[in-house]
Amino acid sequence: MDFSDRASIICRAIRRAILEQALSPGDKLPEDTLGERFGVSRTIARHALGQLASEGLVELRRNRIALVATPSFEEARDEFDIRRELERLVVRALCGRLSASQIEELTAHVAGEEAARGGSEANSIRLATEFHVKLAEMTGKPTLTRYVREIAYRSSLSLATFGRPHSPDCAISEHRAVIEAVAAGDAERAAALMAEHLDQVAARAFLKARPSRGDLMEVLAPYADAERPGLGARAGRETEKTAQPQSRRPKHA
Numbered sequence: 001m002d003f004s005d006r007a008s009i010i011c012r013a014i015r016r017a018i019l020e021q022a023l024s025p026g027d028k029l030p031e032d033t034l035g036e037r038f039g040v041s042r043t044i045a046r047h048a049l050g051q052l053a054s055e056g057l058v059e060l061r062r063n064r065i066a067l068v069a070t071p072s073f074e075e076a077r078d079e080f081d082i083r084r085e086l087e088r089l090v091v092r093a094l095c096g097r098l099s100a101s102q103i104e105e106l107t108a109h110v111a112g113e114e115a116a117r118g119g120s121e122a123n124s125i126r127l128a129t130e131f132h133v134k135l136a137e138m139t140g141k142p143t144l145t146r147y148v149r150e151i152a153y154r155s156s157l158s159l160a161t162f163g164r165p166h167s168p169d170c171a172i173s174e175h176r177a178v179i180e181a182v183a184a185g186d187a188e189r190a191a192a193l194m195a196e197h198l199d200q201v202a203a204r205a206f207l208k209a210r211p212s213r214g215d216l217m218e219v220l221a222p223y224a225d226a227e228r229p230g231l232g233a234r235a236g237r238e239t240e241k242t243a244q245p246q247s248r249r250p251k252h253a
């Protein structure tokens with residue numbers, strides 16, 4: 001087993017731990033701990049972290065500190081937009097081209113998702129994401145598959161950051177509808193269903209997400225508005241007295 005094989009094993013393990021939310025955004029990933037845990041040198045661990053950073057799953061800071069990445073709200077929204085378009089390409093590419101055994105494999109996968117319901121949440125999340133990656137793999141298009149896989153894993157970080165706890169991720173009925181449309185060879189319908197499905201996933205996740213906290217003026221606006229009557233009573237008594245009758249006048253006219 002060579003250097004890059006060993007690094008790939010670490011990458012695969014960390015991707016899976018992120019997907020199952022065993023690792024959360026912001027968790028530290030020290031090289032020495034990884035090296036020890038996987039029985040590899042720090043150099044190999046560092047190489048793996050570099051690879052994961054290039055996929056957007058890990059954030060590298062100064063002094064060789066590596067953390068599980070924390071997507072910003074804007075990044076999460078952007079990524080769902082990109083993911084929707086990529087996966088529309090996937091189902092269009094698959095329409096009318098899936099073999100009976102591939103359709104069977106997808107149906108069996110969704111049956112597995114159904115069976116996992118009520119079990120561990122980690123397992124459900126992983127199966128749901130694997131459905132999307134499996135679809136991409138069936139296109140036989142390596143670039144499309146790589147992009148879908150990367151963005152699907154990044155989505156799981158977004159869901160971990162902004163999703164409500166215990167919110168359903170992918171609805172099984174929506175996965176079934178996509179398979180049916182693809183099997184029927186209806187490209188437009190399949191693309192529309194996939195787009196709708198991913199919009200639903202994003203909506204369920206981001207329903208209660210906080211908006212950007214970047215703009216202090218915006219954050220303070222509702223608080224300032226709530227305080228305005230108090231402020232006005234002190235600061236603008238004179239102008240209010242003269243302004244009020246004027247503002248009422250048109251209503252009576």
Ligand SMILES: [Zn+2]
Pocket residue numbers: 128131132169170171175197
């Ligand atoms: Zn899904």
